[in-house]
Amino acid sequence: MPKHFLTTADWTREELEGLLDAALRRKRGEDTSRPLEGRSVGLVFFNPSLRTRASMQVGAYELGGNAVVLEPGGTSWTLEHREGVVMDGDKTEHVSEFVRVLGRYCSGVGVRTFAALRDWKEERRDPVLAAFAKHSEVPVINLESAMHHPCQSMADMLTVREKLGRGRKRVLMTWAWHPKPLPMAVPNSFALAAAQMGHDLTIAHPPGYELDEELVAEINGRAFDAGSTVRVTHDVEEAFDGAEVVYAKSWGSSEFYGSPQEDVEERAPYRGEWIVDAEKMRRTDGALFMHCLPVRRNCIVTDEVIDSPASVVIDEAENRLHVQKAIMARLIAGGGG
Numbered sequence: 390m391p392k393h394f395l396t397t398a399d400w401t402r403e404e405l406e407g408l409l410d411a412a413l414r415r416k417r418g419e420d421t422s423r424p425l426e427g428r429s430v431g432l433v434f435f436n437p438s439l440r441t442r443a444s445m446q447v448g449a450y451e452l453g454g455n456a457v458v459l460e461p462g463g464t465s466w467t468l469e470h471r472e473g474v475v476m477d478g479d480k481t482e483h484v485s486e487f488v489r490v491l492g493r494y495c496s497g498v499g500v501r502t503f504a505a506l507r508d509w510k511e512e513r514r515d516p517v518l519a520a521f522a523k524h525s526e527v528p529v530i531n532l533e534s535a536m537h538h539p540c541q542s543m544a545d546m547l548t549v550r551e552k553l554g555r556g557r558k559r560v561l562m563t564w565a566w567h568p569k570p571l572p573m574a575v576p577n578s579f580a581l582a583a584a585q586m587g588h589d590l591t592i593a594h595p596p597g598y599e600l601d602e603e604l605v606a607e608i609n610g611r612a613f614d615a616g617s618t619v620r621v622t623h624d625v626e627e628a629f630d631g632a633e634v635v636y637a638k639s640w641g642s643s644e645f646y647g648s649p650q651e652d653v654e655e656r657a658p659y660r661g662e663w664i665v666d667a668e669k670m671r672r673t674d675g676a677l678f679m680h681c682l683p684v685r686r687n688c689i690v691t692d693e694v695i696d697s698p699a700s701v702v703i704d705e706a707e708n709r710l711h712v713q714k715a716i717m718a719r720l721i722a723g724g725g726g
């Protein structure tokens with residue numbers, strides 16, 4: 390079975406550090422090798438994207454390779470992922486054939502498949518991504534699934550290291566108000582990677598917006614292994630005290646999967662309170678402001694903060710390119726990146 394990149398939890402801290410080292414070498418121009426020469430990467434997008442799609446296409450090109458972008462239901466057939474179903478509905482092709490055929494043309498496959506926010510119990514198992522990983526004969530890279538966005542969290546870890554140096558940092562990941570419920574992949578992966586890399590992590594969110602219980606246990610275990618700490622708070626002011634990194638993200642409550650209007654009503658009181666503004670940033674230890682983008686200005690973060698020197702969101706987005714080149718080189722060409 391090929392080695393995949395589905396979640397950072399499948400990779401050791403040493404392996405992840407190795408990917409970050411490789412990404413930095415590429416970013417600094419110290420490694421200009423082209424390990425994908427003569428190879429192609431398939432990129433399967435069930436959902437929209439700017440950063441992930443553009444950085445994967447450019448990354449494959451810069452590694453000497455080619456990218457084939459497919460959009461099931463748009464530029465390719467609609468896909469079934471469930472096992473044993475009678476395919477007499479609207480799905481034309483099964484992932485089983487799709488990904489094995491793609492693997493005959495491409496040396497790796499990236500997949501973006503968001504949570505539908507309909508059924509938490511089902512979606513937390515990442516069934517679409519799992520079907521790709523199960524049937525693929527070439528490495529699969531998770532480009533954001535219902536549960537994880539590991540390429541984003543690696544770019545986040547690279548940004549923290551680049552801006553603040555190696556070693557443990559005080560990192561706050563804070564929920565922020567957004568007009569509608571969003572998937573949890575980014576906060577899940579950021580918290581997990583921060584714990585794996587040994588950062589002291591504070592997670593701030595209103596009551597009812599807890600991360601997945603099993604994942605939180607995993608995050609705590611990884612932090613314990615790394616000798617770092619994790620704490621959860623519902624106090625959006627105190628959470629900022631002494632932070633060196635502020636990572637903002639909105640997500641939906643797993644309680645309201647299938648009932649978005651209920652989530653919208655639940656979060657209404659948090660508007661204007663759960664926002665990253667200059668007053669909260671003053672409580673930090675000169676923290677960086679980070680967000681995966683796209684971001685809704687003056688909902689998640691004020692213009693004043695995102696346009697301030699503390700904001701590293703554009704560098705963070707650039708780092709998607711460098712880490713993904715390192716990941717593709719390592720997985721597809723077997724090199725150190």
Ligand code: CP
Pocket residue numbers: 437438439440441442533541681682683
């Ligand atoms: N952060 C991120 O994954 O951006 P896109 O959705 O634009 O790819």
